[in-house]
Amino acid sequence: MEYHRQLGVSRPQFESLLDGFEHREFRDLEYRHLPDYRSSLDRGTVLIEGDVVAGFPKIPRTLILAEGVPRYFDGELAVEEKLNGYNVRVASVADDRILAFTRSGIVCPFTTHKVKAMLDGLDAFFDDHPELQLCGEIYGPENPYTDHEYPDVDSLAFAAFDVRDRASGDPLPIAKRKDLCRQYDFPEVPFHGVFTPEEAVDALPDLLDELDAEGREGIVMKALDDTQYLKYTTSAANQDDLAHAFDLPFDYGQAFLFRRIIREGFQAIEWEEDEATRRERAHDLGESILLPMLDTIEDVQGGETVGEEHTVRAPSDVIDDLLAHLEGMGLHLRIDEDREADGERVVTFVKETRATNDKIDAYLDGQIVRE
Ligand code: ATP
Ligand code: MG
Numbered sequence: 220m221e222y223h224r225q226l227g228v229s230r231p232q233f234e235s236l237l238d239g240f241e242h243r244e245f246r247d248l249e250y251r252h253l254p255d256y257r258s259s260l261d262r263g264t265v266l267i268e269g270d271v272v273a274g275f276p277k278i279p280r281t282l283i284l285a286e287g288v289p290r291y292f293d294g295e296l297a298v299e300e301k302l303n304g305y306n307v308r309v310a311s312v313a314d315d316r317i318l319a320f321t322r323s324g325i326v327c328p329f330t331t332h333k334v335k336a337m338l339d340g341l342d343a344f345f346d347d348h349p350e351l352q353l354c355g356e357i358y359g360p361e362n363p364y365t366d367h368e369y370p371d372v373d374s375l376a377f378a379a380f381d382v383r384d385r386a387s388g389d390p391l392p393i394a395k396r397k398d399l400c401r402q403y404d405f406p407e408v409p410f411h412g413v414f415t416p417e418e419a420v421d422a423l424p425d426l427l428d429e430l431d432a433e434g435r436e437g438i439v440m441k442a443l444d445d446t447q448y449l450k451y452t453t454s455a456a457n458q459d460d461l462a463h464a465f466d467l468p469f470d471y472g473q474a475f476l477f478r479r480i481i482r483e484g485f486q487a488i489e490w491e492e493d494e495a496t497r498r499e500r501a502h503d504l505g506e507s508i509l510l511p512m513l514d515t516i517e518d519v520q521g522g523e524t525v526g527e528e529h530t531v532r533a534p535s536d537v538i539d540d541l542l543a544h545l546e547g548m549g550l551h552l553r554i555d556e557d558r559e560a561d562g563e564r565v566v567t568f569v570k571e572t573r574a575t576n577d578k579i580d581a582y583l584d585g586q587i588v589r590e
Contacts, residue, residue: 275388337377
């Protein structure tokens with residue numbers, strides 16, 4: 220079927236949407252993907268050899284649970300843990316090739332290898348359901364994009380959170396997704412139950428307290444037919460993000476930082492924190508902003524080039540593909556360690572970020588700022 224029909228738009232509409240797509244190659248395949256939110260299509264939409272892979276929708280957020288949850292959901296909702304890793308959509312396209320796409324619709328050679336290695340049921344799933352896509356989070360310390368630790372994950376793990384129609388992106392109801400995941404042995408995100416909105420408002424503070432104490436990211440609430448989503452994050456996650464961003468202060472957008480500080484503010488109000496608890500939150504927030512920045516300034520002062528460090532573990536050719544892939548995306552990599560372990564290659568590399576290095580150097584040299 221033609222692309223515009225699969226996407227559910229007219230031909231002229233499709234032609235005007237094409238402007239937002241970028242061309243890429245993966246091995247012998249050429250494809251196009253939509254890297255941002257500019258159009259009516261979801262970010263990450265892919266066009267590949269006549270097949271469409273729908274993008275993943277942006278999940279809205281509430282800052283006040285007690286008001287936002289009843290306002291957003293009419294009926295029962297499922298509560299799942301929000302895992303802190305990266306979004307992946309797995310689909311069978313271009314003559315039955317199983318590929319893994321990251322959030323913006325890029326085929327990742329590392330992730331494509333890993334989902335096949337981690338999910339034994341993948342071939343059977345796509346033999347039976349070539350029209351579906353499997354959506355999940357890849358998380359754990361050894362990946363090239365994020366670095367949140369989980370106590371039960373040494374290297375890398377996958378957890379499914381959605382099964383959707385590949386081309387339209389229409390989700391299957393949660394119960395159906397769970398059946399399929401059981402059938403094909405796909406791990407799923409931790410499930411915390413089904414609630415009415417009122418029950419959820421009662422139950423969520425304790426759940427979020429527990430997740431927060433364990434340094435976990437938060438929750439995603441979903442209508443049972445999976446058509447409505449709402450997210451909420453823990454203070455641990457907000458502060459973790461801030462620490463991360465202030466590790467490379469000039470490489471993150473200021474809006475990214477501001478939004479996380481605002482979340483902390485509304486959470487403190489909703490939780491009705493007393494004076495002592497407010498001070499503690501303020502103290503922790505200040506530490507997460509200032510301490511990483513001081514370390515970074517000192518590192519640059521000492522002559523180091525700073526950036527985001529990642530470790531990955533995979534067969535040697537997969538690592539070669541990954542590093543070439545990242546460099547092809549314009550990243551500047553420095554390899555800090557490259558070794559063999561149990562028949563695989565383990566590489567630690569740094570994505571060197573220009574803005575932070577240059578600005579800190581300039582400021583340390585006494586560059587005058589007019590602001
Ligand atoms: P975007 O919405 O564009 O992905 P973002 O960085 O704002 O950008 P997040 O705040 O991380 O995204 O929230 C949405 C992401 O949460 C999803 O894209 C998905 O990768 C991840 N996620 C983790 N756990 C779940 C879950 N249980 N259900 C749905 N999504 C989940
Ligand atoms: Mg995320």
